[in-house]
Amino acid sequence: MQNYAEVVRDFVEKHATGLTVAFVAGAGLLAVRRWLAGGVCRSKVRLDGKTVLITGANTGIGKETALDMAQRGARVILACRDMTRARIAADEIRQRTGNGNVVVRKLDLASLQSVRDLAKEIRENESRLDILINNAGIMMCPKWKTEDGFEMQLGVNHLGHFLLTNCLLDLLKKSTPSRIVIVSSLAHEKGRIHFDDINLDKEYKREVSYRQSKLANMLFCRELATRLQGTGVTVYSLHPGVIRTELGRHLIPTLSLWKRVLAMPFVMLIKSPWEGAQTTIHCAVDESLAYESGLYYSDCATKTPAPQALDAAAAKRLWDLSASMVGLA
Numbered sequence: 612m613q614n615y616a617e618v619v620r621d622f623v624e625k626h627a628t629g630l631t632v633a634f635v636a637g638a639g640l641l642a643v644r645r646w647l648a649g650g651v652c653r654s655k656v657r658l659d660g661k662t663v664l665i666t667g668a669n670t671g672i673g674k675e676t677a678l679d680m681a682q683r684g685a686r687v688i689l690a691c692r693d694m695t696r697a698r699i700a701a702d703e704i705r706q707r708t709g710n711g712n713v714v715v716r717k718l719d720l721a722s723l724q725s726v727r728d729l730a731k732e733i734r735e736n737e738s739r740l741d742i743l744i745n746n747a748g749i750m751m752c753p754k755w756k757t758e759d760g761f762e763m764q765l766g767v768n769h770l771g772h773f774l775l776t777n778c779l780l781d782l783l784k785k786s787t788p789s790r791i792v793i794v795s796s797l798a799h800e801k802g803r804i805h806f807d808d809i810n811l812d813k814e815y816k817r818e819v820s821y822r823q824s825k826l827a828n829m830l831f832c833r834e835l836a837t838r839l840q841g842t843g844v845t846v847y848s849l850h851p852g853v854i855r856t857e858l859g860r861h862l863i864p865t866l867s868l869w870k871r872v873l874a875m876p877f878v879m880l881i882k883s884p885w886e887g888a889q890t891t892i893h894c895a896v897d898e899s900l901a902y903e904s905g906l907y908y909s910d911c912a913t914k915t916p917a918p919q920a921l922d923a924a925a926a927k928r929l930w931d932l933s934a935s936m937v938g939l940a
């Protein structure tokens with residue numbers, strides 16, 4: 612034993628500088644990682660007797676959000692396009708939370724018919740809807756079109772959710788106080804709405820399309836909040852952070868090997884899905900937000916969005932255009 616202690620002491624004395632550097636670097640990395648993890652939703656509010664619908668809840672931050680809502684006792688509806696993955700996620704959520712009231716429903720946001728079918732089913736079979744979370748998203752895919760001929764990222768991220776929300780508004784109004792949470796992104800900051808070429812037919816760039824769709828989320832939130840003033844339905848948009856999910860599935864395979872290798876250490880620093888879900892959960896349940904509407908959040912706090920997300924005329928124009936595109940005008 613004595614011998615062992617001496618060996619350790621000897622090692623520490625010989626490598627004092629190296630060990631100090633390693634300790635400081637480790638502590639620094641931990642501090643940076645903790646800072647990057649962002650805010651945590653501290654609300655302990657229960658959701659017994661309430662119903663929550665989350666789009667794209669079979670994986671990523673949508674699944675983490677669904678898990679949290681189930682833990683709080685809500686009836687949780689996972690609205691997903693892949694029913695096999697949705698059932699696996701629902702089974703896991705039921706098992707981990709002990710909440711048997713977790714169901715799956717079919718929703719393909721790239722099909723207006725699928726959106727209408729889900730909304731009809733919800734209106735006919737659910738007595739209430741307390742929280743709608745527009746979470747599903749697709750990022751930087753090739754130039755694809757939805758079933759109805761819309762550019763895919765705009766179609767899924769904005770137009771599908773625009774139609775779904777509008778079709779569920781009466782039920783949300785009947786269930787007040789109720790909330791609509793729209794998962795946008797920091798990417799909106801470099802976005803603009805191409806009113807003259809909304810489907811980017813003239814020139815398609817995958818990042819331009821993603822940014823446009825996320826700015827559309829922000830403008831939708833703003834205009835919806837204006838239209839819902841005084842109804843008891845409040846609306847929130849948010850940036851969840853940069854998170855380890857499947858969102859990069861269309862981007863990562865197109866990157867060169869050296870870029871992927873270079874990115875590896877940074878992957879360790881970005882948020883886990885649980886950390887990434889915190890701002891969505893905050894917007895969905897936190898009592899302090901009950902009388903806020905139309906605002907933008909990041910790391911569980913309000914944040915000033917880019918100026919183009921505050922343009923009321925653009926928000927109104929996008930609403931009218933979206934309504935005519937999805938057949939609501």
Ligand SMILES: NC(=O)c1ccc[n+]([C@@H]2O[C@H](COP(=O)([O-])OP(=O)(O)OC[C@H]3O[C@@H](n4cnc5c(N)ncnc54)[C@H](OP(=O)(O)O)[C@@H]3O)[C@@H](O)[C@H]2O)c1
Nearest residue numbers: 667671672693719720721746747748796853854856857858
């Ligand atoms: N991860 C990040 O760093 C980050 C940053 C900023 C914003 N966001 C936003 O966060 C949200 C969630 O993303 P995530 O990171 O959790 O990504 P994810 O792991 O790829 O999850 C996306 C979800 O959306 C679903 N989805 C995609 N296309 C759909 C369609 N046509 N119809 C119905 N559902 C569809 C996916 O279903 P399948 O599994 O069937 O494809 C999946 O459930 C997105 O709105 C994204 O823009 C994420």
